[in-house]
Amino acid sequence: MTTPVSATPTSLEPQPAPRLYRNAHGRVLGGVAGALADHLGVRRGYVRLAFVLLAGSAGLGVLLYGAFWIVLRTRPEDGAEGSARYAAQYLIAAVGVVVLLINLHTLPLGWWFVPSLLACFGGALLWRQASETERERWRRLSSSSLAAGAADRMGWLRIIAGVTLVLSGAVFILARAGISAAGAGLAAVLVTAGGLALITGPWWLKLMRDLSTERRERIRNEERADIAAHLHDSVLQTLALIQRSADQPREVARLARSQERELRTKLYGSGAPNGQFAAALQAAAAEVEDTYAIAVDVVVVGDHPMNARLEALVAASREALVNAAKHAQVTSVSVYAELASDSASVFVRDRGAGFDPARTDPSRQGIRGSIVGRLQRQHGSATIRSSPGQGTEVRLRVELE
């Protein structure tokens, strides 16, 4: 079975997962070395050594490591990190900063380097905070806030530290910028915007990712609940009834048919009233099916919005069906309707007892009058073809022009 319902594609597609994942297991600092080692297929020790050596050369290793730390996400199946590692991490981070400061005199543009470094470091802390894979926590955060992922004290500390560092870096830069007023204004705006982007960036990214996953989840859950509710209410109910009326085959058939029709409407969306002729005719047929416990097979070619003439055609078709159900002594009737641009025809056919139209008894005359008369008032016509033992076919037609 396929369901025609599909979730509308969102413009907020989740980002493709990076090929490199930071390793939460067996890491010393951020798992960056482990990730690179796994990716390149070399031993972790060598990668760590390379970072240390590069750190010696003007702090390049530290910067690289920091960059990787920010960009790489932890492997989705890994949980949040154990707090036992924090001490080691911060110690090593401090060593990195000291190494950088020692190398300071060899770096160009020393005057903005330290503040920038502070700002970057703060930013890194914030972005790290965002890249933690704490999915179940994210789902709870229907109102995503800046404090996302700050459920523990450590998280709060990191966020506060990050914001402080970014802001102080910005302030330092502004304080040291000995430039003209216009330039200073521009610099201030730029630095502020940069700082804001750094502080709120992770939150925006996370918000977008969360929104699209949540929307998909919600649609799926709603569908599931909808189907479950329907099965519970209607199908189980019917099955119970069928068991109770197992000794009345006609009733069982009627129950099963109406349940089947309902499910079909749900699955294929056919037969739901929509102001069109086909649905109206199917609804009339369904009504007769349920009332008289016969099967009505409806085939419709083409369709047309309902109007007075088509209303009359549906009513007349219903009348013809009731006739067949009452008098033909059959278990099934077929209905074929065809809508052209200028006319609509319905054929109601049974293979039942039939009768001689020339010698009809008065009671049936009345019903025929209600079919024929009804259509004639709407510029239509009805003809009946029947003979005893050969079944009956009622042909109904209205002009649409």
Add this chain to the structure above:
Amino acid sequence: MSQDSGAGRATGDPGADSPGRPRVVLVDDHAMFRSGVRAEIGAALDIVGEAASVAEAIAVIRHTAPDVVLLDVHLPDGGGPAVIAAVLPELPATKFLALSVSDAAEDVITVIRAGARGYVTKTISGADLTDAIRRVADGDVVFSPRLAGFVLDAFRDGGVPGSPVTVTDPELDQLTPREQEVMRLLARGYSYREIGAELFISVKTVETHASNVLRKLQLSSRHQLTRWAADRRIV
């Protein structure tokens, strides 16, 4: 896989080609439905095998080489069309009659275009199903009223508004007036005999028209047909 134990007429020998008793394989993933069908048609036909999946069906059909395969459109590891595609090239004499609970135009059109010679729904009575299988075995096609309705709808002039029709072979891409009349009467529930009487033609001619329509349905290149079928879901 089990041998037919139907109605005291043991045929047993899978090679025996008794005239009038087509050899049938049932392919459906619901065991309950298979046993129901077996109970209803087993007396009149030889059921030589059963299968519940595409892979099983292919193996059973290769092994038994039946006249007719009664094929469910939806199977767990694929669909009826996959079975037809795998078997028909090596056993071109095998006829497929599709059977489904679905009324979705897409399902019907897909399985017919794959090579099925007819389509009936699972609510069909035992007698009608037996008759349909016999007719398919005899080389006829089986149009249920619903399938006839789909065909008329799909081949209507401008069936899908606003879709460009690239007519590569006009002969294949439309029905002749006569074929349309035959399809209309089929949709109205007429038998071949009644259609012949109505149109003053022989039953044989009615059969020919029906076969030609099926061929057009299978070979028509108008992508309108597939698109039309897909669009029918979203009415």
